[in-house]
Amino acid sequence: MWGSEDSERSKYKPAAICKRGHVQTQDLTLGEVGERCPECGAHVLTECPACATRIRGHYDIPGVVSFGDHYEPPRFCDSCGAPFPWLDRQGRIYELENLLDAEELDAAAELAVREQLRALANADLDEDDERKRWERVKRLAPGLWEKSGARAILETVVSATIRAQLGLPPA
Ligand SMILES: [Zn+2]
Numbered sequence: 281m282w283g284s285e286d287s288e289r290s291k292y293k294p295a296a297i298c299k300r301g302h303v304q305t306q307d308l309t310l311g312e313v314g315e316r317c318p319e320c321g322a323h324v325l326t327e328c329p330a331c332a333t334r335i336r337g338h339y340d341i342p343g344v345v346s347f348g349d350h351y352e353p354p355r356f357c358d359s360c361g362a363p364f365p366w367l368d369r370q371g372r373i374y375e376l377e378n379l380l381d382a383e384e385l386d387a388a389a390e391l392a393v394r395e396q397l398r399a400l401a402n403a404d405l406d407e408d409d410e411r412k413r414w415e416r417v418k419r420l421a422p423g424l425w426e427k428s429g430a431r432a433i434l435e436t437v438v439s440a441t442i443r444a445q446l447g448l449p450p451a
């Protein structure tokens with residue numbers, strides 16, 4: 281347990297964070313936390329809702345007992361890539377844009393996809409408009425649609441009513 285051969289992942293302590301993103305503890309091994317956030321009343325998560333992996337907490341440096349002030353709740357599960365509930369729609373769309381960089385699309389296609397994603401950051405699009413825009417993204421960047429990290433995000437931002445048409449599993 282204290283060996284230096286621990287994987288990178290095991291160097292992180294498990295955190296407990298409420299669904300709105302209020303940090304209850306960066307290191308759950310130090311003690312229990314309540315089921316509800318004292319600040320906002322939301323349910324407290326101690327594992328990824330999608331894959332049940334612990335939430336990445338305090339980074340443990342052997343021999344150093346210090347808790348920096350710089351801990352930020354992770355936006356995505358470091359095991360399955362699913363976004364945590366506290367990440368808003370805009371943050372999810374930003375991450376899709378980041379993942380787009382690796383697709384090496386030609387400049388015109390990439391610009392078109394970015395424009396669609398920016399429009400899709402607005403949750404109030406009507407269903408038909410939303411469907412057309414996602415279809416355009418899928419046609420222009422099919423690789424993005426297949427990538428597991430991107431897919432875990434897509435499954436949370438595409439409306440339930442049009443998921444089947446876009447080849448995503450039901451919510
Ligand atoms: Zn809270």
Ligand SMILES: [Zn+2]
Binds near residue numbers: 329332357358359362
């Ligand atoms: Zn996960």
